């Protein structure tokens with residue numbers, strides 16, 4: 503990307519569809535929350551935390567991720583965390599974002615659902631009022647936990663209000679999606695959207711299973727789809743959006759570096775690719791950096807930047823009139 507294109511990328515309205523709010527917990531905030539909530543961490547300073555934010559694979563990341571989430575205790579903590587991410591959105595011209603959260607982890611840490619959701623909702627309201635940053639919330643179930651109790655949790659969240667859909671995240675290997683079929687059917691019956699992480703570390707079969715057994719409307723990651731030509735054909739024919747997260751894939755060892763990432767091939771295969779940051783505090787950057795560095799590494803065109811933004815508008819769960827507005831704002835850039 504040349505300087506002018508980078509400037510246009512920074513200025514253009516952008517959308518993010520794969521972001522775990524807990525994964526936006528920066529080391530500075532982690533340490534201050536740990537001190538405030540009197541939780542002892544095995545790190546003395548920001549440098550030690552940053553050093554720990556180097557991972558071998560998904561599991562080594564998740565181990566630290568769950569340790570860090572113990573420091574989120576009060577409504578104010580969730581508010582501060584969410585507002586900090588939405589401030590990033592303001593600064594990067596991310597006009598709309600669909601955020602994931604992991605309530606099972608917080609419940610295990612003694613944080614009631616109403617507490618985490620109230621903090622997140624307060625920040626969402628403020629970001630929209632103050633900065634015009636629009637956002638939505640997706641409740642994720644953790645696939646390496648039992649499915650028991652997830653329908654009750656879903657109903658509790660529905661009563662509180664404020665979620666637009668459900669997702670499936672956490673350790674993928676040996677945790678195929680089908681276990682959550684009843685939970686996703688319940689979500690569908692409640693009129694909620696459905697997405698699932700699949701084909702990140704898991705095989706292409708998990709993507710198929712998420713589509714067929716969970717009825718998902720988007721696949722989070724999905725980079726291993728390329729291993730199955732039949733699956734690629736189906737994803738292309740049905741234009742199923744893939745929320746690809748390049749920095750995350752490299753940080754967790756899915757690809758050796760950005761030059762080896764398969765996002766260019768996914769795009770060339772006619773798949774509905776979007777670019778996202780996943781857990782930006784842990785993986786080295788937010789949305790704009792993910793796009794800019796990946797485009798530079800792979801020599802992708804500026805038109806393809808516009809294409810992934812259009813894909814994100816098509817693939818997001820915003821109302822039709824909001825999508826039209828996003829398209830209009832984007833049209834200035836190409």
Ligand SMILES: [Zn+2]
Nearest residue numbers: 522671699780
């Ligand atoms: Zn993710």
